[in-house]
Amino acid sequence: MAITICNNEMVTNMKKRILISVLLLALLFGILFGGIFLLRKNANEKEKIKSEEQIVELEKKTEEKEEQRKMDFVNVNLLEPYFSAEEIKSMEQQAEKLLKQDELFASVTTLTCTDAIYETQNQIRFYFTLDDGSTLFASYKKEDNSFFFWTEKKEDSEQAIAEWLKQKEADTKAVDTSSWEESQDLPIEWNEKGQENIPVVLSGKENLQGKIPEEDLNSLETKLQKFLEENNELRRELSISADKIIQTDQEITFEADFITPRIDKKQLQVTYHITEKSFGFMIQ
Numbered sequence: 001m002a003i004t005i006c007n008n009e010m011v012t013n014m015k016k017r018i019l020i021s022v023l024l025l026a027l028l029f030g031i032l033f034g035g036i037f038l039l040r041k042n043a044n045e046k047e048k049i050k051s052e053e054q055i056v057e058l059e060k061k062t063e064e065k066e067e068q069r070k071m072d073f074v075n076v077n078l079l080e081p082y083f084s085a086e087e088i089k090s091m092e093q094q095a096e097k098l099l100k101q102d103e104l105f106a107s108v109t110t111l112t113c114t115d116a117i118y119e120t121q122n123q124i125r126f127y128f129t130l131d132d133g134s135t136l137f138a139s140y141k142k143e144d145n146s147f148f149f150w151t152e153k154k155e156d157s158e159q160a161i162a163e164w165l166k167q168k169e170a171d172t173k174a175v176d177t178s179s180w181e182e183s184q185d186l187p188i189e190w191n192e193k194g195q196e197n198i199p200v201v202l203s204g205k206e207n208l209q210g211k212i213p214e215e216d217l218n219s220l221e222t223k224l225q226k227f228l229e230e231n232n233e234l235r236r237e238l239s240i241s242a243d244k245i246i247q248t249d250q251e252i253t254f255e256a257d258f259i260t261p262r263i264d265k266k267q268l269q270v271t272y273h274i275t276e277k278s279f280g281f282m283i284q
Helices: 003-067 085-100 154-171 214-218 220-230
Strands: 072-074 110-112 123-130 135-141 146-152 200-203 236-249 253-256 268-271 280-281
Touching: 072 236, 085 146, 123 214, 135 154, 146 154, 146 280, 200 220, 214 220, 220 280
Parallel strands: 072 110, 200 236
Antiparallel strands: 110 123, 123 135, 135 146, 236 253, 253 268, 268 280
């Protein structure tokens, strides 16, 4: 009987030792695998941080490279009789930004101002020849002290310049300008473009509701009409497609298509600057 009891105690003790051993072994494996997991996690986090740092460094180098690729403006002294130094600098910055946003002009490094500069009661017009053979036209609107730009590719530049010079000749006919400061009304010659005061008919305007403040949106047709008149564009029916509206934190851009297409297939590009609450127009 005593031997049986002793054997039972030995079995019980052995079971306890085995259970303790199993628990210790499980704990050991838990610590081991936990350590491996933490090591891998830390390695992955370090690799992620390293990758992010590399991306930031690459973006920084790209920005520095882009910053170094400054465009050179030649003969801008020709504009000094018309603009202040600050206005010329602002014009250069705007023109450079415009060209850098368009892949077609990515190779441009030099803009040469021509002497074909002329002034009317409402605007000052001039243009640059670019070192890739293309052309950048510019118009300064006196009413709101703003610059507007439009471009012509190399293959279209010759014809565009010829048309621009023809318009210059028409705009600078012998006109008595002494009345400019006395009256806001232009002489008849300045207003006659074949038709007068043709209002803009804009469809798809509802696609801009909620994006552009109502007050500014209500003035869009009037500003469009003024721009088209100043650029001798008689087409007044335009359409805005919802899929051609792009919005960022700083601006809203959209394309207004001419219902009656131009021969050169150009459309009206409109930019609404959110901070300044102003519109910019280009035909391109």
